[in-house]
Amino acid sequence: MEISLEDVRHALIELGRLRFGEMGVEEAIREIVATTHSMFAVDGAGLMLTDTAHHLRSVAASDDRFAHLEELQVRHQEGPCIEAYDTKELIGATDLEQDGRWPLFSKAAVNREVRAVLASPLPYNQDAVGVVAVLSERSRPWSPANELALLAFTDLAALLIASIIQGEQQS
Template sequence: MAQAPVVLENVLVGMADLFGVDGAALMLLDGQDRLRAVGASDDDGIALESAQESVGDGPAIASAVRGDLVAINDLHAATPLGFPHVAAHALPVRAVMSVPLVEESELIGVLDFYARIGREWDPAAAQTGSCLGELMVIVLRVLAESRTDSSPSGQM
């Protein structure tokens, strides 16, 4: 549906506002199990996801590989605390929290939250990110179902 990208962008903007971060972005696995950028709350999020996709590394990739939340306080820090090769292409993003998205025990993507200044991600932030990740899985399921539900109202 044509409205799915608008709905997704609005959800990402709302999640970033709710979390109190500068933005949120989404990568989903494609048919070859590679993470692909699919949406963001702003252009900085698109740059972050595009950088990770082109470099083949970054917090979202690490989160997908580990199947666990990855919190980076400063993307510009030296590896393993940061991803300076991604940061060079994702200015002005500094801090990133990547949350794996799992549906029925299968990884489907990664939700990134980011800040334009360095930030400590405390346990409360990790809990919030995880809960918003669960919510994103539900949103994606609803969007997918609305795309496949093409029968006219009242018909079987």
């Protein structure tokens, strides 16, 4: 399914609304995942952040299946989210059954009926502090519009998380 400019506009308005609300980081992260899931009309979405040792950890997922796949990536240190975080670039897989980049992750994903993934790093200065990812149960070519929308969305999500954390630190 192709994402429209109207979908992107609606999602960005939702995130903008969150920025001015009274909420903590955990609630904001859950809202980011829910908005990502609905905006991209995908079968799952998740958000991973780094811990104090700079290791990615799953912090929010649209369902248990996606949370499990995030944990597999952490355990095996391979997968689209790990690669997006390490390279600080958008990483996509259109068909994990045919993609040989992450053999352990891909096999587990296909076994859980996940075929396509798009992962975008959450930027902070010149670094990445996490990853937002979407998944599909069927093979799916990610269009340039999908890729651009996820990049824009993760940039705004990173700003939202940073502003909430900064607000909590000043309180």
